[in-house]
Amino acid sequence: MSDQALRVPRQPSRPKKARSAERKRRSAVPANEPGAPISLAPLNRLAGYLIRQAQLWVFQDFNETLAPLDVRPVQFSILTLIGENPGLSQMALSRVLGIVRSGLVPLLDSLEGRGLLKRSASTTDRRSHALYLTADGRTLLVRANALVGEHEERLRQKVGPSGHKQLLKVLEVFGRGI
Amino acid sequence: MSDQALRVPRQPSRPKKARSAERKRRSAVPANEPGAPISLAPLNRLAGYLIRQAQLWVFQDFNETLAPLDVRPVQFSILTLIGENPGLSQMALSRVLGIVRSGLVPLLDSLEGRGLLKRSASTTDRRSHALYLTADGRTLLVRANALVGEHEERLRQKVGPSGHKQLLKVLEVFGRGI
DNA sequence: TATTGTTATACTCTATAACTATA
DNA sequence: TATAGTTATAGAGTATAACAATA
Numbered sequence: 250m251s252d253q254a255l256r257v258p259r260q261p262s263r264p265k266k267a268r269s270a271e272r273k274r275r276s277a278v279p280a281n282e283p284g285a286p287i288s289l290a291p292l293n294r295l296a297g298y299l300i301r302q303a304q305l306w307v308f309q310d311f312n313e314t315l316a317p318l319d320v321r322p323v324q325f326s327i328l329t330l331i332g333e334n335p336g337l338s339q340m341a342l343s344r345v346l347g348i349v350r351s352g353l354v355p356l357l358d359s360l361e362g363r364g365l366l367k368r369s370a371s372t373t374d375r376r377s378h379a380l381y382l383t384a385d386g387r388t389l390l391v392r393a394n395a396l397v398g399e400h401e402e403r404l405r406q407k408v409g410p411s412g413h414k415q416l417l418k419v420l421e422v423f424g425r426g427i
Numbered sequence: 428m429s430d431q432a433l434r435v436p437r438q439p440s441r442p443k444k445a446r447s448a449e450r451k452r453r454s455a456v457p458a459n460e461p462g463a464p465i466s467l468a469p470l471n472r473l474a475g476y477l478i479r480q481a482q483l484w485v486f487q488d489f490n491e492t493l494a495p496l497d498v499r500p501v502q503f504s505i506l507t508l509i510g511e512n513p514g515l516s517q518m519a520l521s522r523v524l525g526i527v528r529s530g531l532v533p534l535l536d537s538l539e540g541r542g543l544l545k546r547s548a549s550t551t552d553r554r555s556h557a558l559y560l561t562a563d564g565r566t567l568l569v570r571a572n573a574l575v576g577e578h579e580e581r582l583r584q585k586v587g588p589s590g591h592k593q594l595l596k597v598l599e600v601f602g603r604g605i
Numbered sequence: 606t607a608t609t610g611t612t613a614t615a616c617t618c619t620a621t622a623a624c625t626a627t628a
Numbered sequence: 629t630a631t632a633g634t635t636a637t638a639g640a641g642t643a644t645a646a647c648a649a650t651a
Contacts, residue, residue: 287523288511289603292504295575296582296591297485299598301500304482305525306601307475322479323618326470333466340632345465347483352619354634368633376627376632397473404474412597413474419590420477423484425467501641518609530642532611546610554609554650 307404314400320393323348324360328382328390331366336379338371345425365389485582492578498571501526502538506560506568509544514557516549523603543567 292298311322320328323346330345331337339357343350357380360366365386368378382390405413470476489500498506501524508523509515517535521528535558538544543564546556560568583591 287508287515287519289508289523291507291511293599293602294595295579296586296594296598297489297500297575297579298504299594299602300478300482300485302601302603303598304478307478311475321617322475326476329469330465330467333469337465338632341465345467348618349620350633351621351635355617371632374628374632378633401473401475407600408474408597415593415597416474417472417477419586419593420474420481421471422585423480424471424477425480499640516609526641527643528610529612529644533640552609552651556610 306407310403311397311400314396314403315393318389318393318396320389323356325393325397327356327360328365328386328393331380332382332387332390335381336369336371338374338377338379339368340377342380347425360386484585488581489575489578492574492581493571496567496571496574498567501534503571503575505534505538506543506564506571509558510560510565510568513559514547514549516552516555516557517546518555520558525603538564 308322311325315321315325326346327342330342334341339353340350343353346353348356357366357368361368363385364383366380366382369381371377371379408416486500489503493499493503504524505520508520512519517531518528521531524531526534535544535546539546541563542561544558544560547559549555549557586594
């Protein structure tokens, strides 16, 4: 964050000239009062919208809870899946996670660089890697599981014990079990 | 997509030299069979994981359903909120959406460029804009609501009618109602 | 001094195409 | 020919800092 000279400016995602054309004339119309209540009624009746809001809460609380270990949700999923299925290939992992195989590479690079997993040569197919947790990876996963338990408990308190049970049952259909 | 000369190469997110160091030695260890079933049990017991998987399904189905109108979930939320709260300011909108105000600018640029909304001058505060739907915006929102209804119906079929009712009730706590 | 909208910047995630090495 | 892993590339989403205009 200190060496600015190494940075290359990025291509802006939209051409600049389009923007000025987008805001040309602005007639004066009465606006809502600043402190006025905002109606969200139509959105709050959509289960899809509520699922999205719930997911944002989950990720935020997960990240805050797991911050001491610096573990994101997808990293936790990767470590858990490799721990449960030692020798997993990257292709199999990418299929289960719903991530294209090229997107998995930097994620595994990072975890391998931290010494949490290793890519071993497969004995059956020299193209593929067999993924294993290291001892450090197993140790971190134990600590992560404890924190995830705290996070899950906070979620249970948020929706209530019966709500939590209902979620596990109703959303079971979305769990990818192969 | 044709004029390659205009493109500026992007800064890779991670330094290249770190990668080779990350995969040094690879001992040969027995790997899981390629066709072997993969255990997801520990993840499928976490409500947070299931909420995430459900949200991925929701976005995918939403995008496929609304593709004819080229409306993403966040764009639908913006149009709905402005339709329900005409004259809304960008600050108020960004707070409700949970988006920082700078992130809202390109979203509104795009929708304004498509003629779906307009930024009008506020009568009370010359720093702020009052957001309104255009006639085209209202027309599109009507059509979008019909498609969102189809999407919601598919979600209801996915989790069952009683499951859908339970979701609306259990997840109500995540709906931001100000 | 503080706030609103904007710009510039950068990191993450996701996706596609092409390459290497293997099958 | 097809597949596993990798690289390069591009776009979306999200975040911070700084600026001008205004409060």
